[in-house]
Amino acid sequence: xxxxxxxxxxxxxxxxxxxxxxxxxxxxxxxxxxxxxxxxxxxxxxxxxxxxxxxxxxxxxxxxxxxxxxxxxxxxxxxxxxxxxxxxxxxxxxxxxxxxxxxxxxxxxxxxxxxxxxxxxxxxxxxxxxxxxxxxxxxxxxxxxxxxxxxxxxxx
Amino acid sequence: xxxxxxxxxxxxxxxxxxxxxxxxxxxxxxxxxxxxxxxxxxxxxxxxxxxxxxxxxxxxxxxxxxxxxxxxxxxxxxxxxxxxxxxxxxxxxxxxxxxxxxxxxxxxxxxxxxxxxxxxxxxxxxxxxxxxxxxxxxxxxxxxxxxxxxxxxxxxxxxxxxxxxxxxxxxxxxxxxxxxxxxxxxxxxxxxxxxxxxxxxxxxxxxxxxxxxxxxxxxxxxxxxxxxxxxxxxxxxxxxxxxxxxxxxxxxxxxxxxxxxxxxxxxxxxxxxxxxxxxxxxxxxxxxxxxxxxxxxxxxxxxxxxxxxxxxxxxxxxxxxxxxxxxxxxxxxxxxxxxxxxxxxxxxxxxxxxxxxxxxxxxxxxxxxxxxxxxxxxxxxxxxxxxxxxxxxxxxxxxxxxxxxxxxxxxxxxxx
Numbered sequence: 260x261x262x263x264x265x266x267x268x269x270x271x272x273x274x275x276x277x278x279x280x281x282x283x284x285x286x287x288x289x290x291x292x293x294x295x296x297x298x299x300x301x302x303x304x305x306x307x308x309x310x311x312x313x314x315x316x317x318x319x320x321x322x323x324x325x326x327x328x329x330x331x332x333x334x335x336x337x338x339x340x341x342x343x344x345x346x347x348x349x350x351x352x353x354x355x356x357x358x359x360x361x362x363x364x365x366x367x368x369x370x371x372x373x374x375x376x377x378x379x380x381x382x383x384x385x386x387x388x389x390x391x392x393x394x395x396x397x398x399x400x401x402x403x404x405x406x407x408x409x410x411x412x413x414x415x
Numbered sequence: 416x417x418x419x420x421x422x423x424x425x426x427x428x429x430x431x432x433x434x435x436x437x438x439x440x441x442x443x444x445x446x447x448x449x450x451x452x453x454x455x456x457x458x459x460x461x462x463x464x465x466x467x468x469x470x471x472x473x474x475x476x477x478x479x480x481x482x483x484x485x486x487x488x489x490x491x492x493x494x495x496x497x498x499x500x501x502x503x504x505x506x507x508x509x510x511x512x513x514x515x516x517x518x519x520x521x522x523x524x525x526x527x528x529x530x531x532x533x534x535x536x537x538x539x540x541x542x543x544x545x546x547x548x549x550x551x552x553x554x555x556x557x558x559x560x561x562x563x564x565x566x567x568x569x570x571x572x573x574x575x576x577x578x579x580x581x582x583x584x585x586x587x588x589x590x591x592x593x594x595x596x597x598x599x600x601x602x603x604x605x606x607x608x609x610x611x612x613x614x615x616x617x618x619x620x621x622x623x624x625x626x627x628x629x630x631x632x633x634x635x636x637x638x639x640x641x642x643x644x645x646x647x648x649x650x651x652x653x654x655x656x657x658x659x660x661x662x663x664x665x666x667x668x669x670x671x672x673x674x675x676x677x678x679x680x681x682x683x684x685x686x687x688x689x690x691x692x693x694x695x696x697x698x699x700x701x702x703x704x705x706x707x708x709x710x711x712x713x714x715x716x717x718x719x720x721x722x723x724x725x726x727x728x729x730x731x732x733x734x735x736x737x738x739x740x741x742x743x744x745x746x747x748x749x750x751x752x753x754x755x756x757x758x759x760x761x762x763x764x765x766x767x768x769x770x771x772x773x774x775x776x777x778x779x780x781x782x783x784x785x786x787x788x789x790x791x792x793x794x795x796x797x798x799x800x801x802x803x804x805x806x807x808x809x810x811x812x813x814x815x816x817x818x819x820x821x822x823x824x825x826x827x828x829x830x831x
Contacts, residue, residue, distance in 0.1 A: 276781050279782075298737050300745070301736050313739070315746060318737075323746075384731070388740075389745075396578070
């Protein structure tokens with residue numbers, strides 16, 4: 260039995276320690292907001308936060324996380340102000356096309372904006388480059404992140 | 416743990432106390448009767464298993480430059496393909512003296528000179544453990560050695576030149592822990608087989624022991640106590656962590672053959688044994704080598720050399736998913752590349768190219784950490800650009816590799 264801190268709750272799961280976090284989230288806990296993409300940490304669609312940093316849950320064994328670190332999934336950000344700003348910015352310019360990669364894009368964007376409230380284009384590209392989008396919405400993702408920074412009143 | 420296990424543990428503990436009080440050979444005290452532990456300490460599985468094959472069924476190829484290819488034999492208890500019909504004494508003679516039944520002399524790819532550090536009883540314990548494992552009828556391919564290396568009896572002369580095998584009594588001038596470490600490093604661990612240069616007869620060099628060597632396209636680094644070329648600048652803790660987990664922050668991760676050694680052998684050793692190995696390794700006299708890893712590493716900078724721009728772009732696309740833009744590793748400590756000698760451009764970037772073109776796999780207590788090989792969709796020049804960017808950006812290393820070096824790394828040979 261392993262204990263994990265997920266979205267503010269302490270959760271006990273009966274899995275092998277080498278089970279990837281994504282399997283625990285989706286198959287054990289039924290939290291399907293986080294998607295499966297490549298399975299080898301190359302596409303970023305399964306991104307969640309561990310202690311605020313974006314991680315690829317498909318390649319992170321739960322045994323490595325431990326019972327103290329704080330896991331946040333896309334379901335756990337309902338009341339988060341940065342997440343609310345990102346949601347609004349995404350809707351304002353209609354970032355999404357097919358949408359499959361977007362949970363990962365949004366989690367990566369939130370982590371970036373919490374770390375750097377007003378990122379330069381170069382910082383956006385560096386931090387978001389591990390998140391692939393087969394529809395090619397990259398330009399709108401970058402614009403939406405810029406809009407969040409502007410709407411929060413951070414001087415460019 | 417069940418009641419029986421707990422009871423057994425207590426009896427074993429009492430036995431060890433008893434043995435310790437009767438002054439038994441300290442180097443052999445712990446785990447002497449545990450065949451599985453010794454089989455792991457001696458890392459039998461890696462060499463006696465072909466990639467993807469049944470464990471211990473042999474067939475792994477050892478290409479020896481200028482001589483040919485040797486395949487490891489099946490050492491499962493199968494009576495036809497394996498060693499099921501051998502007596503215990505025949506097994507001991509093969510492991511400790513390099514002579515298998517019918518006076519068939521083994522090639523010293525089998526480190527019998529090292530394994531002679533183990534007592535006959537310890538070797539029998541390995542045999543007993545192997546006998547409990549599933550058998551396999553797999554037969555490895557025949558060796559393709561060139562004349563005169565194809566004559567096994569020639570090994571009689573090799574053994575004469577390289578000294579007879581012998582057991583090694585403890586050195587009373589050192590601590591029991593040092594002696595245990597020497598036993599593990601020089602004996603079952605057979606570290607010198609990869610980490611020491613070879614003499615003209617392909618024997619392990621005693622005068623230059625542990626000064627590093629090229630093995631199958633990889634650089635087995637200098638592990639003497641040299642502060643510049645070896646591991647003299649590592650803390651004991653870092654070294655122990657590296658050996659038992661395959662990674663130490665600021666020193667990178669084990670890959671290639673060393674990754675195999677950690678995955679199948681070192682990670683199963685007790686902390687006490689790992690500490691003993693560290694004590695012994697840190698006492699190996701410093702010897703210089705040409706590994707050339709710089710000692711002081713500057714922090715990576717945001718700006719990068721325009722000459723690196725193609726490599727930087729490829730790094731951003733292919734590598735940051737796991738290694739992050741600053742190389743600190745996204746989520747798994749194993750992915751942190753800061754301070755790794757591969758990243759620092761040691762040995763002409765040889766191991767970095769091996770990792771990029773062959774990938775890397777490490778078994779850890781929490782699952783498999785692996786890096787895929789990057790050559791399918793990437794040209795040799797692309798891979799060279801990534802390597803040059805990584806070495807320059809993360810370590811300010813002036814080492815440069817070329818597309819030709821990448822092609823050589825793919826073929827498993829050493830760059831010039």
